[in-house]
Amino acid sequence: MEIWAQLILDFLDEVIKRPTVLIGNSVGSLACVIAASESTRGLVQGLVLLNCAGGMNNKAIVDDWRIKLLLPLLWLFDLLLKQRWIASALFDRVKRRxxxxxxxxxVYGNKKSVDDDLIEIIQRPANDEGALDAFVSVVTGPPGSNPVSLMPKIAIPVLVLWGDQDPFTPLDGPVGKYFSSLPSQLSNISLYVLEGVGHCPHDDRPELVHEKLLPWLSSLPRP
Structure with a gap:
């Protein structure tokens, strides 16, 4: 996660070269949070977080009773994935159309958003060389930084959008509850819950995202 965050900062520094609003979904949101917390040159003007993840994988969310129940299975799963033939067989099964x-x-609240194009976008990289290693690394690797420790360090404007039908980071889970509590604690954070939306709001119901995003962007001070 930290490497991804540094790549974002390097891109802003070397290519964009001006204050920028970062927008991310899931672990992409977390990468943006890490980047903003580490930025020391005013490169990040604001953050838009769409269903922010609590870590690279579920092992980061240890205070959720659902994860606690599953932890022994997650550890066993990690052990099995270290056997390459098992990992390969599982990955081949997962990436079937x-x-x-x-x-x-x-994952999607709006089922009409799940079409052949979306499946192709997801499936194509899974056939690239190194995809299996990336899959195993994401599932079994360290979860990375936790947004709970990072958000209080961020003073720039933050817009949080959360789909209420997210099965990965549900509103009633520890990450969802944490972000839901932030607007009452930190004045720079605004949060909106999007009804009937799953884990990927920008693709699930883009019109609902735009309804909140565009006015918020317009309200930001000019850099």
Missing amino acids: ENLNNILLS
Whole structure:
């Protein structure tokens, strides 16, 4: 996660070269949070977080009773994935078109957003060289920084948008509850819950995201 955050900062420094609003979804949101917390040159003007993840994988969320129940299985899963033939067989199964379709249908509130183009976008990189290693690394690797320790360090404007039908980072989970509590604690943070929306609001119901995002962007001071 920290490497991704540094890549963001390097891109802002070397390519954009002016204060920029970072927008991320899930672990992309977390990468933006890390980047903003580490930025010392005023490169990040604001943050838009869409269903921010609590870490690279579920092992970061140890204070959720659901994760606590699953931890022994997660540890066993990590152990099994260290066997390459098991990891390869599982990955081949996961990236099948019908399985990706079912996974995406469980993630999206608006089922019409799950179409052939979306499945192709997800499936194509899974066939690249090194995709299996990346899959294993994400699932079994360290979860990275926790947003709970980083958000209080961020003073720039932050817009948080959260789909209320997210199965990965639900509103009633520890990460969702934490972000829901922030507007009452930190004046720079605004939060809106998007009804009928899953884990990927920008693709699930883009019109609802734009409804909140565009006025917020317009309210930011000019850099």
